[in-house]
Amino acid sequence: MTPETETAxxxxxxxxxxxxxxxxxxxLEPGAGKERHPLQRAAKWILPGLSPTPWHDxxxxxxxxxxVRxxxxxxxxxKQELDAAWAGRREVFADYEHYLNRQQDWQALHLFRDGALVEESALLAPTAHRVVRETAVETEKICPLLECHFSTxxxxxxxxxxxxxxxxxxxxxxxxxxPDGCRITVAGETRSWAEGKCLLFDYSFEHEARNEGTRPRTCLLIDLWHPETTPPERRALTALFTEIRRLLGES
Known part of the structure; x- marks a missing residue:
């Protein structure tokens, strides 16, 4: 760890x-993370002691x-605000840049990114922006290392x-x-989205998704702190990975 991380x-x-x-x-110990589910094998960091549960209620x-509620x-x-933005402001949706790749057939409109709300999106998706702000950002349930976006x-x-x-x-x-023909698989278990409902899963487990329908599929994705993490752990993890990203030139 760096002196900055040690101080934090x-x-x-x-x-x-x-x-x-x-x-x-x-x-952070050498060789840590070996005690993990086989379908978490490609995840880089495994915080020990969290329930190895792929799908959560x-x-x-x-x-x-x-x-959720x-x-x-x-x-x-x-949905109505999303439809209006997609029809009238298509240019604000960008190719999604996952840490592994970039996909033109995976479009995104961000509401939260780089540790802060994207204020420009409040004009395009005011209801989603407000709900995310009130229930996830102001309550510190969102993981500030990650994001919230419409995923199309x-x-x-x-x-x-x-x-x-x-x-x-x-x-x-x-x-x-x-639309019909959309599904997501996490740790070998395939489910479909039910419009208007939420799914919750641990994405350190191997997962995939596909749209075999005839029109775009859109979900609102939010990266929340795992509920089994503690406030001091969240502070430490934020400090640690903010410093790692700084050293890697990512911020």
Missing amino acids: FAAIRAEFGAASLARVERM PYAHAELAPV ALEANQLAI LLPGAVIAPHCDLWNFSINLHLAVDI
């Missing part, structure tokens, strides 16, 4: 106790349930099987506009 960790231990970062410290976690309650307005798969698009970088955040999907 020391301040967190002083506030929360010497053992508060034990799992983060174990994650969106309503089962008291911390996350208010986000608010998104589902506002899905119709969110064009007809025929396939997201190849992959693992995301780590297991300490979790991916929430609000099904905004779902």
Whole structure:
């Protein structure tokens, strides 16, 4: 770790106790992460002690349930605003740049990115922007290392099987506009989105998605803190990976 990270960790231990970062410290040990599910093998970072559960019940976690309920309650307005933006402001949707690749048939409109809300998107998707701000950003449930965006798969698009970088955040999907022929597979289990409902899964497990329908499929994706992580761990992980990205020239 760098001196900056050491200083941040020391301040967190002083506030929360010497053992508060034990799992983060174990994650950083040489050879760490070997104790993982085989379908997490390509994830770079595995925080020990989190339940190795690919699919989660969106309503089962008291911390996350208010986000789920608010998104589902506002899905119709969110869809109407998305449709208007897609029809009238198509240029604001960009090819999605996943850390593994960039896909032209995977389009995105960001509401939260680089640790902050994208204010320009409030004009295009005011309902989604407000709900995300009130329920996820202001409550610090969103992982500031990641993002929230409308994810649109064009007809025929396939997201190849992959693992995301780590297991300490979790991916929430609000099904905004779902044609027939769309599905997602996580750890070998395939499900379909139900329009107006949320799916929640641990994307450190291998997953893939495809749109075999005849029109675009859109979900609103939010990267939330895994509900089994603690406040001191979240602070430490944010400091750690912000510093890693700085050293790699990514920020």
